[in-house]
Amino acid sequence: MDLDVVNMFIIAGGTLAIPILAFVASFLLWPAALIKVYHWYWRRRLGMQVDYAEYEGYRFCYSHRGTPGTRPSVLLLHGFSAHKDMWLGVVKFLPKNMHLVCVDMPGHEGTTRSSAVDYSIEGQVKRIHQLSIFSILSACFSLCVCVYICVCIIYICYVYCVRLTGDLSFALIYCLQYPTESKFVQRLRELEKAQDSDGIPLIPSTPEEMEEMLKLCSYVRFKIPKQILQGLVDVRLPNNDFYRECFMELVGEKSRHSLHENMHLISTPLQVIWGKNDQVLDVSGASVLARAIPGSQVHLLDNCGHSVVMERPRKSAQLIMDFIISQQNSNKKLS
Incomplete structure (x- = not known):
């Protein structure tokens, strides 16, 4: 074989090997970095741009796509210990x-982490209100709030809708209050009695605990490689103290009864x-809601x-x- 041809194959093989080796190394050694690259890639592919909005020294991080028009603008609020990128699967459809505006909630990801007062239901309502009134959503003709709160005993959107009824055309809410206690809630009551804040199932600190949390939150069972589980833990671990503080505020006496105090006031569809x-x-x-x-x-x-x-993004979008x-x-018809 001609030497030039051999050299060409060697160069081509080396060029292909570099990204493959980089991926394998990231998968094995830096899975957390790989997860962040994955989110970055999908934001770019879906046309979502990351920006920041500040009001009186408080900074919100959010991703967005499109501009306000005749359709309602959609404000997507994630749940406890999540972040704005959890909506990417729905955004795709x-x-x-x-x-669309996907916001990092107070203290999460790129949004300012301040005192625990901001993590109560009323505190988060106040912050989201500031964002919508004084910043990126102030020019919206109408607004749809889509909320997915993973663990709150009561939900921000209830209080938020009551405060902003005049500004909202309607609201969509995921996972609300329940009359029958799940095993998860029963477990929380046990932890509360024992005054144990380290055993909260939604705050994993090991790959094994992460796997159990995913089983708790999902119906479909996936076999996730341990490296990915470790990456998910590595991303969350530096924030676990904050998550515990935030969780205790959300389930505390100041927040847990807000649903019953405000539900009857909601008039938005x-x-x-x-x-x-x-x-x-x-x-x-x-x-109960119906x-x-x-x-x-x-x-x-x-x-x-x-x-x-996450389990049904296409159906959710539809x-x-x-x-x-x-x-x-x-x-x-009314007009």
């Missing part, structure tokens, strides 16, 4: 021309999307656990769009 196999918050809570809020729409998803937007269109059609 939403129209590219829709104005409401859509509830809930996994029938939710092990974190019992699905029976959907019927009775308490006239005209609310309830969708119970088969073979789906607590992580609705339900969101159907609800938006139905509300717009209703408003047109």
Whole structure:
């Protein structure tokens, strides 16, 4: 074989080997970095840009796509210990021309971490209100709030909708309160009695605990490599003290009764999307909302656990769009 041809194959093979070796090394040695690169890649592919908004020294980190228009802008709020990128699976199936804003909640990811006061329900409502009124959403003609709170005994969106009824056209809420206690909630009561904040199932510190948390939050069972589990733990571990502080504020006396205090005041159209196999918050809570809020729409998803937007992103996006269109059609008839 000609020497030039041999050299060409060697150069080509070396060029291909470098990214492959880099990927393998990252997978084995720096799985946390690989996970961050994965989120960065999907944000770019989906056209989501990361920006920051400041108000009186407090900084919000958010990703966004599109501009305000005739359709409602969609504000996507993640749950406890998550971040804005948890919505990427749903964003993939939403129209590219829709104005979307995915926010890191107070203290999470790139948003300012301040005193524990901001982590209570009222504190988070105040911060989100500042963001929507004084910053990126101030020019929106109408606003849809889509909330996925992973563990709160009561939910920010309830209080938020009550405060901002005049600014919201409707709200979509995931995983709400429940009349029947799940095993997870029973476990929380045991931890509360024992005054043990280290055994919270949603704050893993080892790959084994991470695997158990994923089993708790998902109906579908995946065999996840230990390296990826370790990467997920490595990303969260530096924040675990904050997560514990935040969790205790959310389930504390100041926050846990806000649902019952505010639910009857909600007048915005409401859509509830809930996994029938939710092990974190019992699905029976959907019927409570349906009775308490006239005209609310309830969708119970088969073979789906607590992580609705991750397990069923296409279905979630479809339900969101159907609800938006139905509300717009209703408003047109009224006008």
